[in-house]
Amino acid sequence: MIRGYMGASLDGYIAAPGGDIDWLRKYDGVDFGGHAYDRFIREIGTLVMGRATYDAIVAMGEGWIYAGKRVIVVTSRPLADPAGPLEIWGEGLEALIRSLRKREDGDVWIVGGGLLQQAFIAADAFDRLELFVMPEIVGGGHQTFPSNGFRRSVRLAAATTFPSGAVCLDYRFDPLTPDAGGGRA
Numbered sequence: 001m002i003r004g005y006m007g008a009s010l011d012g013y014i015a016a017p018g019g020d021i022d023w024l025r026k027y028d029g030v031d032f033g034g035h036a037y038d039r040f041i042r043e044i045g046t047l048v049m050g051r052a053t054y055d056a057i058v059a060m061g062e063g064w065i066y067a068g069k070r071v072i073v074v075t076s077r078p079l080a081d082p083a084g085p086l087e088i089w090g091e092g093l094e095a096l097i098r099s100l101r102k103r104e105d106g107d108v109w110i111v112g113g114g115l116l117q118q119a120f121i122a123a124d125a126f127d128r129l130e131l132f133v134m135p136e137i138v139g140g141g142h143q144t145f146p147s148n149g150f151r152r153s154v155r156l157a158a159a160t161t162f163p164s165g166a167v168c169l170d171y172r173f174d175p176l177t178p179d180a181g182g183g184r185a
Contacts, residue, residue, distance in 0.1 A: 001107045002100060004117050004129040005040050007166075008144040009136045014113060016141040019056050023136045027164060035130055035160060035168045044069060045106025048089075048096070051075035053112025058083045070105070072096070074116060097125040114145035122150050124176045129154070135165035152176075 007024045008014050015021050047069055049057075054073045057065065064084030071086040073079065074096070079088060089096055097120070100108045110117050110126070120126040131144070158170040 001127045002097075002110065002120060002125055003107055003127055004110050004131070005037075006112075006117075006129075006144070007132040007134055009134055009138045011137045011139065012144050013138050013141040014144050015056075016138040019059075019142070023138055024134060027132075027134060027166060030162060030164045030166065032132070032162060032166075032168065033160070035132070035170070040109075040130070041069075043107050044109045046070040046072065046100065046103055046108045047111050048072045048074060048100070048108060048116070049111040050113065050116045051077060053116075054079075054083075054086075056112070070103075093119055093123055097123060101125075113142060118145055118148060118150060121152055121173065124173075126173045128157075128173065129169075129171045131169045131171065133167045133169065 006014055007027070009023065014024075016023060047066055049071070051073060054075070066084065071084065072089050073086055074089045076090050079086075110120055117126065117129070152173075154171045154173055156169060157172045158168075160168045160170070162168070
């Protein structure tokens with residue numbers, strides 16, 4: 001299964017201007033029950049991220065936080081001094097999707113921003129998204145899904161509210177059919 005797991009502000013941002021996520025980190029101690037990060041990450045065998053997400057993780061200065069996981073960074077630029085064991089991917093999305101679908105070591109997490117997730121969604125290769133909407137308004141920054149004209153219907157499998165005011169929206173991406181409405185607006 002290829003999936004997303006991300007937090008967004010009420011006004012639709014995954015990071016404030018400059019990449020700040022302090023508004024999100026204040027929820028690190030919240031018990032999200034069946035949607036908790038520690039449960040989620042145990043199901044993941046491979047993480048895929050773009051170069052900007054990789055750079056943002058390294059800039060946090062917390063060391064390599066994905067030890068023991070296969071990590072693929074999708075980029076055309078070389079990494080001078082990788083922060084941890086990882087693979088660089090520059091062979092195109094279709095080849096990556098085929099490679100990921102063959103793996104049997106757990107689910108695949110498309111980490112970070114919406115651009116890479118949108119590319120997987122547009123390729124009909126995204127299965128599930130757990131989107132946490134946090135009771136925060138950050139006023140600008142990095143959009144959850146940047147505007148690109150792509151349209152797609154998804155199915156809400158569950159919505160869970162938490163005492164903190166956060167809501168987990170658990171979406172499924174059923175396979176596209178000719179009449180499913182995916183494509184450019």
